[in-house]
Amino acid sequence: MTLYGVGLGPGEADLVTVRGKRVLENADVVYSPGRLSRSVALEHVSEETIGDLDFPMTKDEAKLRTAWKAAAAEIAPNAREGDAAFVTLGDPNVYSTFGHLRRTLEAFHPDVDLEIVPGVSAVTAFATALGVEIEAGAGLSLREAANGAAPTGPDRMILFKVTDAPATHEGLVDAGYDVTYGRRLFMEQGETLVTADPSALADRDYYTLAYAEKRDLEIDSATAAFARDGGSVDGSSASDDHERT
Numbered sequence: 001m002t003l004y005g006v007g008l009g010p011g012e013a014d015l016v017t018v019r020g021k022r023v024l025e026n027a028d029v030v031y032s033p034g035r036l037s038r039s040v041a042l043e044h045v046s047e048e049t050i051g052d053l054d055f056p057m058t059k060d061e062a063k064l065r066t067a068w069k070a071a072a073a074e075i076a077p078n079a080r081e082g083d084a085a086f087v088t089l090g091d092p093n094v095y096s097t098f099g100h101l102r103r104t105l106e107a108f109h110p111d112v113d114l115e116i117v118p119g120v121s122a123v124t125a126f127a128t129a130l131g132v133e134i135e136a137g138a139g140l141s142l143r144e145a146a147n148g149a150a151p152t153g154p155d156r157m158i159l160f161k162v163t164d165a166p167a168t169h170e171g172l173v174d175a176g177y178d179v180t181y182g183r184r185l186f187m188e189q190g191e192t193l194v195t196a197d198p199s200a201l202a203d204r205d206y207y208t209l210a211y212a213e214k215r216d217l218e219i220d221s222a223t224a225a226f227a228r229d230g231g232s233v234d235g236s237s238a239s240d241d242h243e244r245t
């Protein structure tokens with residue numbers, strides 16, 4: 001049958017897609033790579049459906065390869081005999097552990113059928129959570145900013161893995177960016193925080209991202225003129241409008 005890579009979205013149970021929920025409910029076994037994805041999956045399936053996988057907390061590539069080979073060996077027979085699901089937060093194809101599993105299965109168990117159910121990624125959910133509009137025609141780059149890194153270059157960036165917000169902030173501000181941070185956005189687990197103050201994020205939390213935009217960036221869209229000119233583009237001002245209503 002099939003192994004489904006299911007994107008769970010950012011963390012709130014009702015941000016799982018209708019398709020993702022259906023696949024989870026019909027799966028014989030549901031695997032998760034971590035505590036948070038497991039707790040979201042448990043909002044949709046019972047504890048008995050959850051399969052056990054052991055992932056070491058290491059960056060040692062040899063140990064990681066061994067762990068993924070073991071995970072694939074556990075999952076493959078279940079995905080041949082029935083339907084299995086492997087859940088990840090966000091989307092399975094964006095900065096996700098599912099990529100390791102897919103490559104390992106393709107190398108060692110190529111007969112396993114794979115299907116991916118996309119999820120709401122933090123790459124897009126951040127815009128609503130931070131009240132940012134990425135207007136049509138604008139560019140947006142995804143970068144990683146772990147351990148105080150401050151990548152620069154693009155006009156607009158979304159930065160993942162902001163684990164040292166004060167250090168990242170200093171680098172970005174020096175390079176001419178305005179920065180807003182989002183922690184645990186659309187997540188049931190832990191406190192959601194949106195702030196431009198990096199000292200509010202001094203404690204390390206892996207689920208922290210940043211949106212950086214070059215200062216004084218010109219927004220080029222037909223209706224942007226309304227915001228710049230206070231509504232006077234068609235000859236009337238915002239205060240005139242206010243007086244008329």
Ligand SMILES: C[S@@+](CC[C@H](N)C(=O)[O-])C[C@H]1O[C@@H](n2cnc3c(N)ncnc32)[C@H](O)[C@@H]1O
Nearest residue numbers: 010090091094095121122160161184185207208
């Ligand atoms: C390994 S990436 C996983 C991305 C995920 N696959 C997705 O599509 O959203 C993890 C990073 O994404 C960001 N992230 C993911 N979910 C988040 C959330 N709900 N709130 C804030 N940041 C989040 C954080 O920067 C975190 O370090």
